[in-house]
Amino acid sequence: MSDIETGDLEQAFLSYLRVYFKERNFEEVKQFFSRRFSVFGTGLDEVSFKLDASISLFERDISQVPDPIDYEILSMHIQKPFDNVGIVACVLNLKFYILKEEVRLNGLRYSTVWILNQNRWQMEHKHISLPTVEHGEDEAYPVKEIEERNAVLERLVNEKTEELRSLNIELNKLAVTDKLTSLYNRRVLEETIYMELERSKRYIRPFSIIMLDIDHFKEVNDTFGHLVGDKILLQFANIILENTRNTDVCGRWGGEEFLIICPETELERAMHMANKIRQVVENFIFEIIGHKTASFGVTSYKEHDSIESILERVDKALYRAKKEGRNRVIMSE
Numbered sequence: 001m002s003d004i005e006t007g008d009l010e011q012a013f014l015s016y017l018r019v020y021f022k023e024r025n026f027e028e029v030k031q032f033f034s035r036r037f038s039v040f041g042t043g044l045d046e047v048s049f050k051l052d053a054s055i056s057l058f059e060r061d062i063s064q065v066p067d068p069i070d071y072e073i074l075s076m077h078i079q080k081p082f083d084n085v086g087i088v089a090c091v092l093n094l095k096f097y098i099l100k101e102e103v104r105l106n107g108l109r110y111s112t113v114w115i116l117n118q119n120r121w122q123m124e125h126k127h128i129s130l131p132t133v134e135h136g137e138d139e140a141y142p143v144k145e146i147e148e149r150n151a152v153l154e155r156l157v158n159e160k161t162e163e164l165r166s167l168n169i170e171l172n173k174l175a176v177t178d179k180l181t182s183l184y185n186r187r188v189l190e191e192t193i194y195m196e197l198e199r200s201k202r203y204i205r206p207f208s209i210i211m212l213d214i215d216h217f218k219e220v221n222d223t224f225g226h227l228v229g230d231k232i233l234l235q236f237a238n239i240i241l242e243n244t245r246n247t248d249v250c251g252r253w254g255g256e257e258f259l260i261i262c263p264e265t266e267l268e269r270a271m272h273m274a275n276k277i278r279q280v281v282e283n284f285i286f287e288i289i290g291h292k293t294a295s296f297g298v299t300s301y302k303e304h305d306s307i308e309s310i311l312e313r314v315d316k317a318l319y320r321a322k323k324e325g326r327n328r329v330i331m332s333e
Helices: 009-023 026-030 051-064 143-150 161-176 186-203 217-224 226-242 267-283 307-323
Strands: 033-040 070-082 085-098 101-117 120-129 133-135 207-214 249-254 257-263 294-300 329-332
Touching: 009 026, 009 070, 009 085, 009 101, 009 120, 026 051, 033 051, 161 186, 186 207, 186 249, 186 257, 186 307, 207 217, 207 226, 207 267, 207 307, 217 226, 226 249, 226 257, 226 267, 257 267, 267 294, 267 329, 294 307, 307 329
Parallel strands: 033 120, 294 329
Antiparallel strands: 070 085, 085 101, 101 120, 101 133, 207 257, 207 294, 249 257
């Protein structure tokens, strides 16, 4: 995998094509997949939304067509919407054999999404659009008919494609959001902090973190019950969303604690945002319980920071805010 360790997206994609089509090396192919890799093709047998299912599909594919596949790249387009995300789309001509019968796929549309993980590009998603297949002397021959006649491929997915799409959307949402507040969950927050740390180290750019906690929240649950407590958490989450920017990443850290990750944000600007939210919370009339306050800790990226060090600083700042009387913002430089 040394040829993708450089972090070069085009090289990673070309290396993948070589290993997958020419070498047909299943173990090497697996090294290109991210832990959330999914595949979407034109038939029900070519759809998978989980890594294990995707790996099984590739293993089946290579075992049934183990010989090298000739490929020709007709066109290729690369986009990088973010530093750590890449999109590579291309059109290919393929030629291979199934049970000694020559099969040609002309104009195969091949779209892939990649994520940069620890300086290595890994494939997050692949979408294949199959064109008309030519068989023998340019005789039209649909792919599904070849698969069924020769019993080469098994049916992997029984549900309709639209049902699978809807299920995938719902599963993805559950995987990244807090069920009660619909803010991002702790896993996404940790991954975002890691990416912001890497970006700040590479480009010497600032970012800040705000950790906030509803004051005396236990009293709400004890006095009014957990259903009321859940309503307060939901209203509190809405206040956060309404008073942050689209570029900020807001999530529930746990219990009544929330986290706001602010890219391209110096400490002073993050302090201003935290104080604004504090004032909005203080003046807001929550359902049933009336007024409530919150405490805030704020810190910014420092050179050589790790996830542990930056979270420890912001946590200590929040602890000081609560210790010094609550309903205040404390920064840790």
